[in-house]
Amino acid sequence: MVSTYRSRRVGPLNGAISPPGDKSVSHRALILGGLAEGTTTITGLLEADDVLRTASCVRGFGAAVERQGEGSWTVTGASWSSPAQALYCGNSGTGARLLMGAAAGQGVSVTFDGDQSLRGRPMERILAPLREMGIESDAREGKLPVRLVGGRPRGIEYRLPKPSAQIKSAVLLAGLGAEGETVIEEPVPCRDHTERMLPQFGGRLTIEPLGGGGRRLRLPGAQRLTAGGIVPVPGDPSSAAFPLAAAAIVDGSVVTLRGVMTNPHRTGFFEALSAMGADLSTVPVGGEEGEAIADLTLRYAPLTAIHITADKAPGLIDEYPILCVVAAFAAGTSRFDGLGELRVKESDRLAATAALLRANGVDVRTGEDWIEIDGGRPGGGGAVATHHDHRIAMSALVMGMATAAPVTIDDADMIATSFPGFIDLMNGLGAAIEPMATEGG
Ligand code: S3P
Numbered sequence: 001m002v003s004t005y006r007s008r009r010v011g012p013l014n015g016a017i018s019p020p021g022d023k024s025v026s027h028r029a030l031i032l033g034g035l036a037e038g039t040t041t042i043t044g045l046l047e048a049d050d051v052l053r054t055a056s057c058v059r060g061f062g063a064a065v066e067r068q069g070e071g072s073w074t075v076t077g078a079s080w081s082s083p084a085q086a087l088y089c090g091n092s093g094t095g096a097r098l099l100m101g102a103a104a105g106q107g108v109s110v111t112f113d114g115d116q117s118l119r120g121r122p123m124e125r126i127l128a129p130l131r132e133m134g135i136e137s138d139a140r141e142g143k144l145p146v147r148l149v150g151g152r153p154r155g156i157e158y159r160l161p162k163p164s165a166q167i168k169s170a171v172l173l174a175g176l177g178a179e180g181e182t183v184i185e186e187p188v189p190c191r192d193h194t195e196r197m198l199p200q201f202g203g204r205l206t207i208e209p210l211g212g213g214g215r216r217l218r219l220p221g222a223q224r225l226t227a228g229g230i231v232p233v234p235g236d237p238s239s240a241a242f243p244l245a246a247a248a249i250v251d252g253s254v255v256t257l258r259g260v261m262t263n264p265h266r267t268g269f270f271e272a273l274s275a276m277g278a279d280l281s282t283v284p285v286g287g288e289e290g291e292a293i294a295d296l297t298l299r300y301a302p303l304t305a306i307h308i309t310a311d312k313a314p315g316l317i318d319e320y321p322i323l324c325v326v327a328a329f330a331a332g333t334s335r336f337d338g339l340g341e342l343r344v345k346e347s348d349r350l351a352a353t354a355a356l357l358r359a360n361g362v363d364v365r366t367g368e369d370w371i372e373i374d375g376g377r378p379g380g381g382g383a384v385a386t387h388h389d390h391r392i393a394m395s396a397l398v399m400g401m402a403t404a405a406p407v408t409i410d411d412a413d414m415i416a417t418s419f420p421g422f423i424d425l426m427n428g429l430g431a432a433i434e435p436m437a438t439e440g441g
Helices: 023-035 049-060 093-105 124-132 165-175 193-201 237-249 268-275 310-327 340-344 349-359 390-400 413-417 422-429
Strands: 005-008 014-017 039-043 064-069 072-076 110-113 137-140 143-148 157-159 182-186 206-210 214-219 230-232 254-261 279-286 293-299 332-337 363-366 370-375 407-409 432-435
Touching: 005 390, 014 422, 023 039, 023 049, 023 064, 023 072, 023 093, 023 165, 023 193, 049 064, 049 093, 049 413, 093 110, 093 124, 093 143, 093 165, 124 137, 124 165, 165 182, 165 193, 165 214, 237 254, 237 268, 237 293, 237 310, 237 390, 237 422, 268 279, 268 310, 310 332, 310 340, 310 349, 310 370, 310 390, 340 349, 349 363, 349 370, 349 390, 390 407, 390 413, 390 422, 422 432
Parallel strands: 014 254, 039 230, 157 182
Antiparallel strands: 005 407, 005 432, 039 072, 064 072, 110 143, 137 143, 182 214, 206 214, 254 293, 279 293, 332 370, 363 370
16 A cells, blocks of 8 residues: 655644654664663653664564553663574664674674665675674675674774764674774764763763864773663654754744754754754753753744755764755755765665655756755645655655645655654644545555
């Protein structure tokens, strides 16, 4: 069954909402909880497909993972054992890559698999450092299904080949069970949720500055983690981006997002909106010890184009599709560089975003790792192919709220991988997103 949806132009959006829990933090809380001795309580967990897959994989290694109530979960860690069957990570690259690192650290043998999109995504970036650590694997062309062969990893010195928190976290998680110290050099810093969460589980890690803004992480081997007490998951800035973007392009809107994580490696989209002229205010509301949290209010104001250089890309890597939609409404030509990683996300997001904009009357130019967008007043009316990518689907629906003609998407189901309830939440703010005829069901 295919669920096609249409989003049409609306008047001002108004209201205050809380975005769902952060996806990156949710995966990490489940994995670290599964490795730790004792019971950890997670509150505000993102109950979306990607994270639920990680929960069942953690269970597959022998930990007890139980839902206690809405967003409230307990994880009782165990000494990990090799699962008899392949573990299925669904659509989740983060789940698969972090779990590979954690499994390697625990010396278990395991096969990971995923859906069609995940089977097309590169895993060699994880298997290469794991091989250096002495962990053998079997994968066809570096893609899922991947079989890891259990063994004791050894600590390595590893320089991240790209600013990827998934690679960094996989090596850290493997290093927890390694013989000897693991040292990671991160020339361009990227999201640091694993580093921030580890101490709560009794994990030891030191962080030193590296010239040019980078960092060196030192993780002692053979660590036994202890339960993390209560781990609250803050609101996901990558999900908050969609209602904020909607308010930024629908004239007269005022929208507040409550309890959003403002980790400095995740705020690039908010900074971009402000640089474009959006009236965005941030009120810190806590979380000083782990992840910072704030309430964000966006009041519509006319936008102008911006240029974002490659060095800034890691800070908003997941937000480029929706930022490109916002840029389509900003006066002038916007340019975003350093987007090579978008080619290997849930879809080829650079191509999918360019097609989304073109289908709705926007002039766009792209190269291998950049995009240029001529902003103005897009007419809309496009039928957008989502390529089963949640962020492409949500970006297109947001666009339709401000275009003259409605925007249609071919499938809204994948939105549930990261933002369950997105459509109801947006309609509650004043959007008009409606299902169309369904096919094949
Ligand atoms: C994530 C890291 C990023 C991001 C992904 C989540 C994480 O991927 O795009 O959605 O939780 O570590 P990369 O590590 O591939 O940059």
